[in-house]
Amino acid sequence: MSKKIIVLFRNDLRLEDHPALWHAANMGAVLPVYIHNHQLQAHDKAQNYWTYYSLQNLQTTLHNYNMSLILRQGEVIAEVLRLALETQADAVYFNERFSQSERAEDERLTTLLQAHDIEVKTFYGDTLFDLTAILNQQNKPYAIFTSFYKRCLQELARKPLGCPATLTAFPMTVSSLALPQIQLLHGNWHDKFNNYWQPGEDGAIEQWTLFIESNVFDYKDKRDDLAKEKISKMSPFIAAGNISIRSLWTTCQELMEEEDNAIFGQQIESFLRQLIWREFSIYQLLHYPTFPTVSLRSNFQHFDWEPNAHRLEAWKKGQTGYPLVDAGMRELWETGYMHNRVRMVAASFLVKHLLQPWQEGYAWFEYTLLDFTAANNAMGWQWVSGTGIDSAPYFRIFNPSLQGEKFDSDGTYIKKWVPELAHLPSKYIHAPHTAPAAILEQAGITLGDTYPLPIVDHKTARARALARYDAIKKA
Template sequence: MTPPALIWFRHDLRLADHPALTAALAGGGRVLPVFVLDDGAAGQWRPGGAARWWLKGSLAALSADLAARGAPLLLARGRAETVLPALAAATGAAEVHAGRVTDPWARDQARRVHEALADAGRALHLHTTMLLREPHLVANGSGRPYAVYTPFAKAMLAAGEPGIPLPAPAAIPGAEPPAGGEALESLGLYPVPGEPDWAAEFGARWQPGEAGAAARLARFTAAAIGRYATGRNRPGIEGSSGLSPHLRWGEVSPRQVWHAARAAGGSADIETWLKEILWREFSHHLLWHRPDMPDQCLRAEFRDFPWRADAALLAAWQRGRTGYPIVDAGMRQLWRTGWMHNRVRMIAASVLVKHLLQPWQDGAAWFWETLVDADLASNSASWQWVAGCGTDASPYFRVFNPVLQGEKFDPDGAYVRRWVPELAKLPDAVLHRPWEAPAELLRAAGVTPGATYPRPLVDPAEGRARALAALATLRGARGAA
């Protein structure tokens, strides 16, 4: 009799285009699907609160999809290198199939699982489930990792189109699970006992799971992708895909979204969207080769940057009380929905690290806790890009002016008025700079600067000047940028 195989779900919570699942089924035996919550291995990079809300919903959806095909999902909690060998022994499985994860802690985890299984005469097989191509297989002409996005993207495109996505199996012959699996509620993902239900509004916007990912992808390719090049920069409209949390949890694969975009046509808007997929790939490429990226500036000279860590300034930014309407709108959107528009993420991040001179790691930590799409590679790479300390970073002199950015990308004020309603009655001309509004306009709109809405924590011009002064203290900063 053919021994069963374990399929270990990690950051790939779907059934379609799942090479690890396909390989597990190819052996011809029964399959035991497993998810292991291993917070001990993840350490400080265990999913944040918003991500745990999403994970709970995603696991519920995956469990239902697997059960409908004949192989219920076994949930477990503990160290993967202990749990998986024990399950393999209990079921007689000779092989464990899983997707490769680029996070440093997950690489260490996979190594330990491999060693533990090998000691028992069993094997771990890792497959490409969360990226188009594995980072260690993409190199420049000298055989070295890429440090700059543009040549990386060109190399990825030159390598040819990604493979055609695999179909979801119609049926999965399930192996008898051993006793002792966890109930979803017992994993303690969300809500945390004794804590308020701060994610109460998430469900109105999001549908975790493979079906939710497919529906969102279909809506995006049918409507918004045709105007993506301009629409993606307008936070007041539905111009972006909203697929980031689905990609982060692997409810849809990058091959699926790539080919769905190609099928939608050949416009410049679609090419712009595909470049975003390649930026995600580049972020994982950087993390694979620079596992210190979540904590350390990739440019060594920036490790001496004269930050002015201030808990009060950080808290004001976190709560959407900076006095810059576009930033405050974004931070409030983040808290209410677990997501923030990408253009606004850049503006908000720039204000924190440049105008307020707060460490980028503090901003990244807040995003890690509050984003449903919190991805270690993308979060770290993007914060380093804004701070100017990444290998391919925003130029040192680029300091986003939050007023001009708001006026340019939210010209009719739709975004600010939605998330900062205390400013809703101000006319467009002063909406993004309420501290400059004439007294009569402020009275008519019911706005009292410093009372009903805060004054800016720092004047935009002053913030830019002191950011440049701080950057000028770094040896080689200009050349690095």
């Protein structure tokens, strides 16, 4: 007799290359399940929007297999056990997760199910490599990305599994909540995201196809050009598991083989490096479970931050007086996304210009980013702030105005997201406070009124930050 297997969907909302689903489909009847624990998640964070519409898309896709996605709400372990006993399931399959709380929950769930003689099988579905097996010659975790990257290139990435050929449903009716009943969406602030995104597996395939057919060819050379948007915009889809990271890797490798062009190969390799950077963030989360909340460099316990609610709020709202920073923060609020180059500048500004604890930035990004993951977010903030094991040098303090001149030379990106500066000549777009009064008047700008004056002076802020960093170096 074939088994009756519950497959838990979490941050893997897809059918293509879903190891738990694929193996379950080959072993027996399948019951796809998603359980939302609303008590553990912020009610209105941006990522809830993505989850909602990804689930909607998954429901539609499963319907093509004459299969329903069972939706439940509540404490996950109790709900899974209740469902397993209710359906007399033989097994529960799921793909592994990596944060400390997620792994602890999965361990408790496994123990409880096995105590009821219910088989549990787990699978790697979210990484290219078996990260637990990648250690240096001293049998310790790699601390430097470059060394980790070179080692990964020696490993064989797992091959994607594809979609199940067939899916057999449980031979019974199982009760399910309707999607709106699991209370993912609250209010209407997320409605604006519909103007920019199509969450779900179908949207992921469409976005990936667009990138592969156009932007990948000059990704390395143009990805930091803010006006051209030569980026993949795959990160929200990857975060929700709408598309398999292994599928992306395999497609890129195949493209390189087909083209057999050194210049084109460099463009692709630049993108593949970003995928391994993601692996490195998960790798650090596995080895340092407190990574999202605690600085990995212990001397930062003594860093003299200056928490300031007013400055933090100005940063969140894009009202710092530094146009590139403000454009990025407004893009984030409007679209749930921010270009990676601007993320680095905005994050550096919060930590080094304003001396706000990096955890404050982490929390705001967790609330507003559609592509939020604990690993990637922690990696970004600890890299920028210099608190991580492999971080930007402490003395690298981005000058927002110079960064704007370099990556948005004529101010196209800034004018899109900071429209009150739209009529300012490009010569002054990166530092409006340096523009003559007549130019400002002609552009309809009143500094301190229609657009803020800089909340800190770059030169003064830079000197102050370097002094603080120097103090903990000597501590």
